[in-house]
Each structure stands twice: as structure tokens, then as C-alpha cells.
Amino acid sequence: MLKALIVGASGYAGAQLAHYLHKHPHIEIAGLTVSEKSQDAGKLISDFDLHPQLKGLVDLPLLATSDYSSIINDIDIVFLATEHSVSHDIAPYFLEQGCVVFDLSGAFRVNSASFYTDYYGFSHQHQEWLDKAVYGLAEWNDTQIKQAQLVAVPGCYPTASQLPLKPLLAEGLLDTSQWPVINAVSGVSGAGRKASLKNHFCEVSLHAYGLFTHRHQPEIATHLGQEVIFTPHLGSFKQGIHATITCRVKDDVTANDILAALNKYYAHKPLVRVYQHDWPALKSVVGLPFCDIGFVLKGNHLILISVEDNLLKGAAAQAVQCMNIRFGFDETLSLL
Ligand SMILES: NC(=O)C1=CN([C@@H]2O[C@H](COP(=O)(O)OP(=O)(O)OC[C@H]3O[C@@H](n4cnc5c(N)ncnc54)[C@H](OP(=O)(O)O)[C@@H]3O)[C@@H](O)[C@H]2O)C=CC1
Numbered sequence: 001m002l003k004a005l006i007v008g009a010s011g012y013a014g015a016q017l018a019h020y021l022h023k024h025p026h027i028e029i030a031g032l033t034v035s036e037k038s039q040d041a042g043k044l045i046s047d048f049d050l051h052p053q054l055k056g057l058v059d060l061p062l063l064a065t066s067d068y069s070s071i072i073n074d075i076d077i078v079f080l081a082t083e084h085s086v087s088h089d090i091a092p093y094f095l096e097q098g099c100v101v102f103d104l105s106g107a108f109r110v111n112s113a114s115f116y117t118d119y120y121g122f123s124h125q126h127q128e129w130l131d132k133a134v135y136g137l138a139e140w141n142d143t144q145i146k147q148a149q150l151v152a153v154p155g156c157y158p159t160a161s162q163l164p165l166k167p168l169l170a171e172g173l174l175d176t177s178q179w180p181v182i183n184a185v186s187g188v189s190g191a192g193r194k195a196s197l198k199n200h201f202c203e204v205s206l207h208a209y210g211l212f213t214h215r216h217q218p219e220i221a222t223h224l225g226q227e228v229i230f231t232p233h234l235g236s237f238k239q240g241i242h243a244t245i246t247c248r249v250k251d252d253v254t255a256n257d258i259l260a261a262l263n264k265y266y267a268h269k270p271l272v273r274v275y276q277h278d279w280p281a282l283k284s285v286v287g288l289p290f291c292d293i294g295f296v297l298k299g300n301h302l303i304l305i306s307v308e309d310n311l312l313k314g315a316a317a318q319a320v321q322c323m324n325i326r327f328g329f330d331e332t333l334s335l336l
């Protein structure tokens with residue numbers, strides 16, 4: 001058995017990780033931690049006011065600490081389900097102890113120091129780990145993930161945005177003189193569990209945010225190798241991301257060409273489902289680890305629809321998928 005630690009376990013992504021790892025036949029959860037001053041210190045993760053869906057499954061306490069030296073012994077794997085600056089600060093410690101780290105934050109996703117000052121508000125201090133980090137877009141980077149000590153699991157919007165576009169770019173089907181336009185709507189859990197006015201039930205309706213400034217635009221453009229226009233929206237539902245991506249294809253590209261490209265890359269990838277007719281809705285994927293993709297072509301104009309659960313394929317499920325790839329397990333073990 002491999003021993004895994006989840007840091008930030010009481011959060012939305014952390015709780016999903018705990019559920020998957022509990023079901024995993026080769027993983028033992030060795031610890032669940034939260035910040036030193038957490039108001040949830042000592043509570044069970046399955047407490048009624050935390051994640052009661054885990055009751056009877058993962059009844060483990062949350063350890064509040066910033067000193068991991070007493071628990072690091074024989075930990076093989078660390079999941080960081082913490083905010084970007086926290087992951088940035090603590091990942092090197094675990095890496096230096098020889099652990100394999102899966103970071104769900106954005107702290108190691110883009111190998112550019114200025115990206116962090118421009119979009120994350122901190123100056124990156126760990127260029128050596130930025131150089132070594134592998135971007136965990138699982139369907140595309142499995143060869144590198146198998147060798148990685150640090151996997152930077154992609155953001156939720158970047159996963160939903162890149163998976164439909166990458167095959168079309170790889171096959172040269174897009175007319176990239178028109179940048180793909182990605183309009184994506186996320187449920188409120190995308191903002192994390194901490195209460196704030198902006199994710200207060202009565203305040204959320206449907207609105208765009210981060211116009212031309214959201215940090216996921218450069219993350220998508222970097223890993224796609226293609227500029228995009230990305231506009232996120234917040235919707236009044238809990239879980240899921242629905243991305244509508246409008247792009248232009250080259251002359252003479254047919255719907256069969258689009259379908260063939262998507263099938264070429266995903267027919268044997270169990271967590272990406274391609275629709276031959278019609279297109280998916282959020283209800284196809286909420287609570288499940290899939291990204292579902294559909295499309296419609298009219299002339300040179302292509303609309304792609306991509307849906308996922310932001311907390312699953314957009315975070316925890318993709319992290320566990322990467323772990324499975326890294327350790328040679330079946331890609332979907334504990335996920336399906
Ligand atoms: N939510 C989503 O849809 C997605 C999230 N992500 C990323 O995953 C990460 C986690 O997100 P999410 O679960 O939504 O966040 P939450 O806000 O729900 O949870 C954050 C967790 O981190 C803990 N925490 C805060 N400060 C520290 C610290 N200094 N040391 C250890 N633990 C700490 C919190 O507990 P406490 O404050 O009590 O200590 C809590 O358990 C983030 O980086 C996010 O950007 C990525 C993709 C999608």
C-alpha cells in the first residue's frame with residue numbers, strides 16, 4: 001500500500017480526494033491536514049458541518065499543522081488541495097523529502113516567473129520545481145506524468161477548454177487567424193468552500209468576470225500553444241463547468257473530420273466521452289470524473305461544447321487519474 005497525505009482536506013477538492021483515495025485498493029490515507037489556525041482543527045472530515053457524505057467511509061480527524069515533520073515519515077504521496085500561495089510555499093518541503101506531489105493549485109502550472117507576479121500576486125521562489133513540474137492534463141501528458149515527482153494538476157476551466165481544442169489543433173483543422181472564443185460557466189464550488197459575499201447564495205445570479213484578465217487565459221494559451229479569448233462566468237448552481245467554444249475551421253473541413261480528430265485522441269481514453277450527435281449537458285457529468293465533448297459545424301464555424309464537474313475532472317478526479325498513471329495503476333482506478 002502507498003501512503004497518501006491530503007493537505008487542505010476539509011475543502012471541496014480535498015473532500016473529493018478523500019473519497020477517491022478511500023476507495024482506492026492501493027492507497028492508504030495516512031493523514032488529513034488543514035491550516036494551523038483552522039476552525040475545523042480536530043474535527044472529523046465526516047462531521048455534519050463538514051462533509052457528512054463521508055460518514056462511515058472516511059471518519060478521520062483533521063490535523064491542524066504547518067509542521068509536517070512528525071507525519072512525513074513513510075508518506076509516499078502528497079495531494080495539495082490548498083490555495084496557490086500555500087502550495088507554492090509547502091510543495092518544496094514534501095518534494096525534498098522524496099514524496100510524489102500532486103498539486104491541485106496553480107502554483108506550478110506555468111513555467112514563467114512573471115506569470116505569477118502578473119496573475120497570482122506573488123513572486124515565484126522555486127524555479128527549480130517550476131522546471132521539473134509536469135502539467136497534469138492526463139490525456140495528453142501521460143508519458144511525462146509517469147516520470148514526474150511534481151504534477152501540477154490543471155485548473156478546472158483549462159481542462160474543459162483544452163480537451164476539445166487540442167485534437168483539432170494537433171490535426172491542423174482550425175483556422176487560427178480567428179482565436180477560439182471560450183465562454184465558460186462554473187458552479188459556485190469553483191470558488192472554494194470559504195464563505196464570502198461573492199459566493200453567498202442570494203448574491204450569485206449569472207455574471208461574467210475576469211474579462212481579459214483571468215489567470216486561466218494564459219494557462220490555457222500556454223499549454224494549448226494557441227491564443228484564446230476566455231471569459232469565465234459564475235452561475236447559480238453548485239457543481240460543474242459548461243464551456244461553449246466558438247472557433248473557425250479551415251476551408252473544406254467537415255463534421256466527419258472533427259469527429260475523426262476527437263476520436264483519434266479520445267476513443268481509447270476512458271474519461272473523455274465524445275458525442276457523435278448532439279452535445280452534452282452538465283447533468284451528464286456532475287458527480288462523475290468525465291469530460292464530455294460535443295460539437296456542431298456550420299460552414300467554417302464550429303461550436304464545441306465541453307462539460308465536466310469542476311471538482312472532479314476539473315480537480316480531484318484528474319489528480320487521482322494522474323496518480324494512477326504515475327504509479328502504473330489503471331487510469332480509472334477508484335474513479336468509476
Ligand atoms: N474548487 C474548484 O473547482 C477547483 C479548485 N482548484 C484548486 O484546488 C485548490 C483547493 O481548492 P478548493 O478545495 O476549492 O478550496 P477550499 O477553499 O474549499 O479548501 C481549501 C483547503 O485548504 C485549507 N487550508 C487553508 N490554508 C491552509 C494552509 N496554510 N495549510 C494547509 N491547509 C490550508 C483549508 O482549510 P482551513 O482554512 O480550515 O485551514 C481547506 O481545507 C485551490 O488551489 C484551487 O485553486 C482547482 C480546480 C478546481
Ligand SMILES: CC(=O)N[C@@H](CCC(=O)OP(=O)(O)O)C(=O)O
Pocket residue numbers: 104105106154155156157186187188189190191192232234
Ligand atoms: C467559480 C470560480 O471562482 N472559479 C475559480 C477557478 C477555480 C479553479 O480552477 O481553479 P484554480 O484556481 O486552481 O486554477 C476562479 O475563477 O478563480
